[in-house]
Amino acid sequence: MTDNEGSDDVVVRVDNLVVEFPAGRKQVVHAVSGVNFELRRGETLGLVGESGCGKSTTGRAIMRLVQPTSGRVEVDGVDLTQLPTNDLRRLRRKMQMIFQDPVSSLNPSRRVRDIVREGIEIWRDDAGGNPLNDTKATELMAAVGLDPAVGDRRPHELSGGQCQRICIARALVVDPDVLILDEPVSALDVSVQAQILNLLERLRAQFDLTMLFISHDLAVVRNVSDRVLVMYLGRVCEEAPTDELFSTPKHPYSQALLASIPGVDPTTQWGLGQPDELVSGELPSPVNPPSGCRFRTRCPLANDRCASEVPRLREIAPGHRVACHYVD
Amino acid sequence: MASPDVPVTDQPSPPISRSRSVLRLAFGPLVWLSILWIALLVFAAVFRDLLPLREPDELGIRTREVEKFESPGWNAFFGGDSQGRDVFSRVVWGARPALILGVSATMIAAVLGSIVGMAAGYLRGKVDLVTSILVDITLAFPVLVLLITVRASFGNSMLVFVILFAVTGIPPYARIVRGATLSLAEREFVDAAVALGANRRRVVLSELAPNIALPVLSFAFIGFAIVIVAEGGLAFIGLSLDEITWGQLIAAGTGDIQDAAHVALLPATTMFLTILAFNLVGDAIRSIVAPRQVLTQRRLRVSDDRPEVAPNGVLRKETAPPDSRNERVLDIVNLHTTLHTPLGDVMAVDGITLHVNRGEALGIVGESGSGKTMFLRSIIGTFALADVSRSGVVSVAGVDMLRSDPATVRRTLGTCIGMVSQDPLTALNPVRRIETQLVEPMRVHFALDKAAARARAIELLRSVGLPDPERRLRAYPHELSGGMRQRVTIAMALVNDPELLLADEPTTALDVTVQRQLLELLGELRRQRTMSMVLVTHDLAVVKGYTDRVAIMYGGRVVESGPTNSLFAQPRHRYTVALMRSVPDLSLPSHSELEVIDGLPPSLVNPPPGCRFAARCPAATDVCRTDTPIRQHVDDDRWFRCHHPVEPDELESVPVQVAGTSS
Numbered sequence: 004m005t006d007n008e009g010s011d012d013v014v015v016r017v018d019n020l021v022v023e024f025p026a027g028r029k030q031v032v033h034a035v036s037g038v039n040f041e042l043r044r045g046e047t048l049g050l051v052g053e054s055g056c057g058k059s060t061t062g063r064a065i066m067r068l069v070q071p072t073s074g075r076v077e078v079d080g081v082d083l084t085q086l087p088t089n090d091l092r093r094l095r096r097k098m099q100m101i102f103q104d105p106v107s108s109l110n111p112s113r114r115v116r117d118i119v120r121e122g123i124e125i126w127r128d129d130a131g132g133n134p135l136n137d138t139k140a141t142e143l144m145a146a147v148g149l150d151p152a153v154g155d156r157r158p159h160e161l162s163g164g165q166c167q168r169i170c171i172a173r174a175l176v177v178d179p180d181v182l183i184l185d186e187p188v189s190a191l192d193v194s195v196q197a198q199i200l201n202l203l204e205r206l207r208a209q210f211d212l213t214m215l216f217i218s219h220d221l222a223v224v225r226n227v228s229d230r231v232l233v234m235y236l237g238r239v240c241e242e243a244p245t246d247e248l249f250s251t252p253k254h255p256y257s258q259a260l261l262a263s264i265p266g267v268d269p270t271t272q273w274g275l276g277q278p279d280e281l282v283s284g285e286l287p288s289p290v291n292p293p294s295g296c297r298f299r300t301r302c303p304l305a306n307d308r309c310a311s312e313v314p315r316l317r318e319i320a321p322g323h324r325v326a327c328h329y330v331d
Numbered sequence: 332m333a334s335p336d337v338p339v340t341d342q343p344s345p346p347i348s349r350s351r352s353v354l355r356l357a358f359g360p361l362v363w364l365s366i367l368w369i370a371l372l373v374f375a376a377v378f379r380d381l382l383p384l385r386e387p388d389e390l391g392i393r394t395r396e397v398e399k400f401e402s403p404g405w406n407a408f409f410g411g412d413s414q415g416r417d418v419f420s421r422v423v424w425g426a427r428p429a430l431i432l433g434v435s436a437t438m439i440a441a442v443l444g445s446i447v448g449m450a451a452g453y454l455r456g457k458v459d460l461v462t463s464i465l466v467d468i469t470l471a472f473p474v475l476v477l478l479i480t481v482r483a484s485f486g487n488s489m490l491v492f493v494i495l496f497a498v499t500g501i502p503p504y505a506r507i508v509r510g511a512t513l514s515l516a517e518r519e520f521v522d523a524a525v526a527l528g529a530n531r532r533r534v535v536l537s538e539l540a541p542n543i544a545l546p547v548l549s550f551a552f553i554g555f556a557i558v559i560v561a562e563g564g565l566a567f568i569g570l571s572l573d574e575i576t577w578g579q580l581i582a583a584g585t586g587d588i589q590d591a592a593h594v595a596l597l598p599a600t601t602m603f604l605t606i607l608a609f610n611l612v613g614d615a616i617r618s619i620v621a622p623r624q625v626l627t628q629r630r631l632r633v634s635d636d637r638p639e640v641a642p643n644g645v646l647r648k649e650t651a652p653p654d655s656r657n658e659r660v661l662d663i664v665n666l667h668t669t670l671h672t673p674l675g676d677v678m679a680v681d682g683i684t685l686h687v688n689r690g691e692a693l694g695i696v697g698e699s700g701s702g703k704t705m706f707l708r709s710i711i712g713t714f715a716l717a718d719v720s721r722s723g724v725v726s727v728a729g730v731d732m733l734r735s736d737p738a739t740v741r742r743t744l745g746t747c748i749g750m751v752s753q754d755p756l757t758a759l760n761p762v763r764r765i766e767t768q769l770v771e772p773m774r775v776h777f778a779l780d781k782a783a784a785r786a787r788a789i790e791l792l793r794s795v796g797l798p799d800p801e802r803r804l805r806a807y808p809h810e811l812s813g814g815m816r817q818r819v820t821i822a823m824a825l826v827n828d829p830e831l832l833l834a835d836e837p838t839t840a841l842d843v844t845v846q847r848q849l850l851e852l853l854g855e856l857r858r859q860r861t862m863s864m865v866l867v868t869h870d871l872a873v874v875k876g877y878t879d880r881v882a883i884m885y886g887g888r889v890v891e892s893g894p895t896n897s898l899f900a901q902p903r904h905r906y907t908v909a910l911m912r913s914v915p916d917l918s919l920p921s922h923s924e925l926e927v928i929d930g931l932p933p934s935l936v937n938p939p940p941g942c943r944f945a946a947r948c949p950a951a952t953d954v955c956r957t958d959t960p961i962r963q964h965v966d967d968d969r970w971f972r973c974h975h976p977v978e979p980d981e982l983e984s985v986p987v988q989v990a991g992t993s994s
Contacts, residue, residue: 047921053842054813068522092528100526102519110520112541121537122527162931170523177527192698193869194928197913201925219842226915226923245921263843265850266872267917278847284798285812285845 014181014213015042015065015098020074022057022064032289034060036237037074039316042181047207047214049228049245051221051260055286057237058217062183065215066100067091078181096126099174103186105166109158115169116154119144122176135176143172146209147202164195168202175210182207183215188223200226221264225249230322233257236289236297239316243323253325255281256298296327304329362615365608372605376427384420387575403593412594413587418580422598425577429605431489432562432572433555436496441551443497444504445543449535451505452512459509466502474499478570487573496558507550511543545616552613556606563602577602632720633733659726660747660831660863661687661710666723668702668709675936679705681887682723687831690861692854694874694895696910697884700932703867706884707835710865711744728830745776749824753836755816758823759808765792765819766804772826791822796852814845818852825856832857832864838873850877871911875899880968883907886933886943893969903965903976906944942974950975 022035035057042048052058063069065076067083075082083094102108109118123135144151147168158166167187174182187203188196200223207214218224224231224245231248233241233256241254252258252273259282262269269275284301287293296314299305308328316326375382403410409419451462478495485491515521516539524538565571566578577598584595668680679702687693697703708714710725712732725732730743752758760768766788773784785804792800795818808816817837824832834853838846854877857864866878874881875895882892883904891904902908912926930947933939942948945955952975960972 053844063522066526068525088530092530095526096528098526100523102523104519108519108523110524110538110542113537121524121529125528125533164931173523173527192932193871193910194698194913195931197915197925197927198929200915201927204922204924221843222915222917225917226919226921226925228921249917259844263847264872264917265843265847265870266875272917278844279851282844285814286842 012044013041014044014079015215016075016077017041017061017065018075018077020061020064020076021072022060022069023072026290030290033237033292034289035064035071036292038234038237038239040232040239040242042213042215044180044213045211046229047216047227049224049231050215050217050234051219051224051231052234053219053260053286055236055289056234057289058234059185061234062100062185062215062217065183066095066098068100096122096177097179098181098183099177099179100183100185101167101170101174101187104190105163105170106158108170109166111158113157114154115149115156115158115161116140116144118158118169119154119172119176121173126177135178139176140172143175146175146206147172162195163191164198167191167199171199171202171206175206178210179212181213181215183217185217186219187216189218189220196223203227221249221261233260236286236292238297239324239326240298241323241325242316247320247323253319253323253330254298254327255302255304255329259301359615362611365611368604368608369612372426372430375423376430379423379427382423384423385417387416387421387424409597410591410593412584412591418594418597421575421580422577422601424575425580425598425601428489428572428574428576429559429562432492432496433558435493436500436558437551437555439493439497440500440554441504441547444501445508445547447501448505448508448510449512449539449543452509453516453531453535453539455513462505462509466505469499469502478565482570487571489572489574492562492572496561500554500558503554504547504550508543508547511546512539515539515542545619549613549616552609552616556609556613559602559606559609632718633722658688659686660689660691660728661685661693661865662724662726663710664724664726666706666709666721666725668705668719668721670705670714671718671720672936677935678887678938679935680709681935681938683889685882685889685892687863687865689830689863690857691880692857692864692866692878694878694881695865695867695884696869696871696874696881697867698869698910698932700935701884702887702935703869703884704835705887707833707865707867710833711748711750712740746827747830749827749829749832751817751821751824751832751834751837753839755813755820755840756808758820759816761808763807764804765806765808765811769804769819769823769826772823776827788822791825792819794856795819795822795825796848797822813841814849817841817849821849821852821856825860828860830863832862833867834864835867836869837866839868839870846873853877871914883910886938887935888943888972890944890973891971893965893971897969901979901982903971904944904973905948905950905975905977907971908977908982909947942972 017038017040020035020038024032024034026032038057038061040048050058050061060069064071067076067086071084074084076084078094078097081094083091086094120137120140123137123140126135129135141151144154149165149168149172153161153165153169158169161169184203188199191199203214204227206212214227216224216227228245231243231245232239233248233254235256241248241252241257243253248257249261250273252261258269258273258275259278261267261273262275262278262281269277269281275281280303282301283303287297287300293300293310295311296302296305296309299309302309312328314326314328316324317330318324319330409417409422412418412421447462447466451459477499481491481495521534521538524534529538559577562571562576563578563581566576566582569582571579571582580598581595581602584591584598588595663683663685666680666683667678670677670679681702683706685693695703695706709721710727710732712721721733723733727743728747730739730747732740732743735743750758759765766785769788769791770781770784773779773787774781777784779787788804789800792803797803797815797818803811803815803819808819811819821837832853837853838849841849850873853864853866856862864878866874868874878895880893881895881898882889883898883906884890885906891898891902891907898907899911902911906928909926909928913928915925916923928947933943933946939946939956941954941956941958942951942960945951948955955974958974960974962970962972963976964970
């Protein structure tokens with residue numbers, strides 16, 4: 004947990020972020036519908052939810068890799084949603100992104116060394132006064148545990164774990180403050196996943212990184228995060244310090260999510276019922292999300308109020324916010 | 332939004348330098364001959380004036396005159412044409428215009444088409460719309476009419492022809508490049524470059540262009556051949572260049588084809604060989620881009636060595652009493668599966684002995700490259716590519732799947748085995764309704780009438796927990812959610828009431844809340860039907876709650892096996908323990924350091940002797956690197972293969988945990 008709660012320490016503030024995509028026939032995919040959160044300097048914020056909950060879109064919208072429909076994303080107080088291209092390029096350097104598929108994240112026709120050096124090439128002649136030099140690439144290859152001999156190889160000759168290390172080195176070359184990690188270990192084997200998670204933890208300390216860690220894997224998020232944000236169908240259900248969320252989940256969806264972890268007995272762990280008592284059915288379409296609370300179609304507690312009134316994200320304990328009519 | 336867990340991609344890197352061996356594969360002898368032929372053409376085109384040939388338009392200057400329609404002989408190697416000109420000399424002369432026209436038209440079309448295609452694919456929106464319309468119009472335009480008009484107004488000079496072929500050649504390149512760019516632009520490395528601060532120019536030049544160059548080059552060779560053919564066609568209707576071209580030579584020679592076939596045959600053969608050569612080289616370049624296409628060889632072999640003795644040295648018959656034999660739905664003895672690939676022999680399955688009793692669920696756990704999927708495929712005998720040999724015994728409900736006749740094997744597959752794969756979309760036909768896909772096989776296999784088959788389909792869908800089955804029958808696969816699709820594939824697997832269900836990562840692509848529902852469903856179906864199941868997964872936690880016995884695979888071998896509870900309570904193999912410990916533990920606080928297994932999984936191409944885990948094992952000694960550990964039995968059903976097994980007192984210091992719950 005971070006001990007510095009002052010507003011000065013907020014690196015990224017996401018304010019009422021909305022992202023919608025056209026879905027043909029005048030329909031709209033409501034990928035992200037009014038998400039608010041802050042990313043504080045030095046912390047790792049976990050963003051969990053199932054596929055289709057908008058967690059990846061949120062991450063990409065923060066980088067403006069997708070254009071937000073409305074809302075603000077402030078990085079060090081600057082709103083990047085309306086920034087002109089050149090200023091945006093400069094601001095993006097403060098944040099970098101790691102993607103799920105390490106192989107697809109690397110240009111197949113380039114050598115590893117050139118991939119890691121890409122950021123240096125781009126910012127070599129930076130008139131704005133922060134050029135980078137070549138030794139940085141060598142340093143970072145070593146920092147992520149890559150043998151220098153790998154530099155001459157091409158991505159397809161390497162394993163997934165090695166490719167993810169390359170992606171991390173490439174991102175860190177430009178000295179970012181914030182790392183947005185979109186399912187960075189989901190495509191890796193368990194044994195390799197642990198290597199990468201430990202590496203990220205080490206680099207976080209070494210380079211004073213702030214992280215937004217997006218994942219569907221609760222055990223992984225438990226391990227890396229200081230705070231956790233649970234998303235469902237484009238909205239935030241619950242936001243809490245990690246220990247608190249994993250010991251006393253409040254939102255019915257958070258409870259269902261935790262209870263569904265394979266190998267866990269929800270009764271002994273949390274005093275909850277079995278998963279099929281906590282959640283039924285499947286995710287509704289984001290083209291036609293339910294009115295009111297979006298979880299109500301699968302929630303055992305749902306009633307008329309849930310259909311008519313959108314639950315606000317209320318603070319129930321310091322730093323613990325829940326969007327549910329029935330949590331106090 | 333990423334699907335939660337796409338196939339695990341961590342593969343050991345091949346030991347041989349891939350680029351070199353791929354080149355060797357793609358460039359077989361025919362391709363080298365083609366390259367030689369192209370080199371000859373270039374030589375002839377450049378040096379035609381210096382070659383000791385007769386002038387193409389004049390009669391015998393250097394030696395005595397060539398007669399009209401002279402047959403091939405010592406005077407003129409390929410004979411003379413209707414006016415006594417040397418056919419060979421004329422064909423050689425034709426190489427230059429062919430190359431100039433082909434190369435310049437192709438290059439201009441390729442470059443311009445690539446620019447247009449990349450602009451459309453990368454910028455999208457209006458640019459894409461406008462170019463698509465233009466390309467469609469150009470493709471629909473009658474080129475012949477254009478040609479006649481242009482030729483009538485601008486003459487038949489080389490320049491006019493180059494421009495004409497270049498302009499009409501642009502659309503195909505634009506289309507190909509647009510498609511390639513669209514798919515490349517969605518790849519994450521483009522996003523990564525944008526995130527680093529790359530501007531559009533940089534994205535196009537250093538991210539997209541290098542990946543497009545090779546496919547365009549490949550198509551350009553084929554495009555060149557098309558230009559040559561087109562020129563030949565035009566020459567036939569008298570619309571060619573005002574130079575000696577192969578097309579004209581063929582056209583002129585066809586009139587006398589019966590008296591002097593050689594006059595037309597030589598230029599025709601030359602043109603044919605040229606087109607063939609360019610096509611072959613183009614294909615070879617394409618196979619560098621997609622090396623898998625090279626592996627077209629398909630063969631399934633079975634070695635005859637039927638093992639009487641199990642690898643642990645115990646006679647097979649003694650380990651399995653006859654009465655329990657009948658209860659074995661799946662019985663596998665010393666199965667070896669070797670994939671013969673151009674990179675070497677892959678020992679995908681290396682001596683596995685396993686069985687599944689009636690009504691039992693066996694979990695197979697392994698990381699990618701452990702051979703777990705190949706093991707499943709070895710049971711059903713389908714392999715996506717290559718030359719595969721199997722040895723050992725695979726017996727399904729008493730039928731020897733390796734040595735029985737194909738009809739028996741097919742019948743056993745159809746009646747005894749159901750399959751559920753990771754991605755339900757690959758199992759379902761996207762353009763047919765669920766009803767067709769479920770009902771048709773029942774009508775064929777059980778000769779049910781349509782109403783009866785439909786009733787049974789509805790009953791099956793209901794049994795797999797699909798809500799509103801009557802309505803879902805009318806749906807197409809894409810109209811269902813991932814979880815519902817997987818329920819449908821499970822229903823399809825149950826159509827024949829199988830004794831054995833093979834499930835390959837059935838819930839890996841699904842969300843946790845849905846995953847749990849499906850695992851519960853599989854367990855319930857298994858109990859109701861006394862069906863056996865093999866559940867293959869990379870996820871220890873999935874196996875833990877939903878199987879009776881487990882086999883842990885590593886490097887193509889089973890390293891440890893036993894009843895699920897006892898194996899998880901007291902793992903003996905060092906790999907099993909390391910694997911369990913590398914899973915993040917819910918009960919530990921944030922930022923706890925995870926235990927890792929250093930290094931990478933072993934390559935299964937020419938693996939070293941000894942224990943496959945030796946290179947990554949902290950307890951490995953010399954014996955591990957030389958001797959393959961044999962099976963050590965804790966009891967009848969519980970064994971491991973390790974020279975230095977984990978002792979029970981070692982475990983107490985660090986309890987082994989799987990996804991949050993202490994075992």
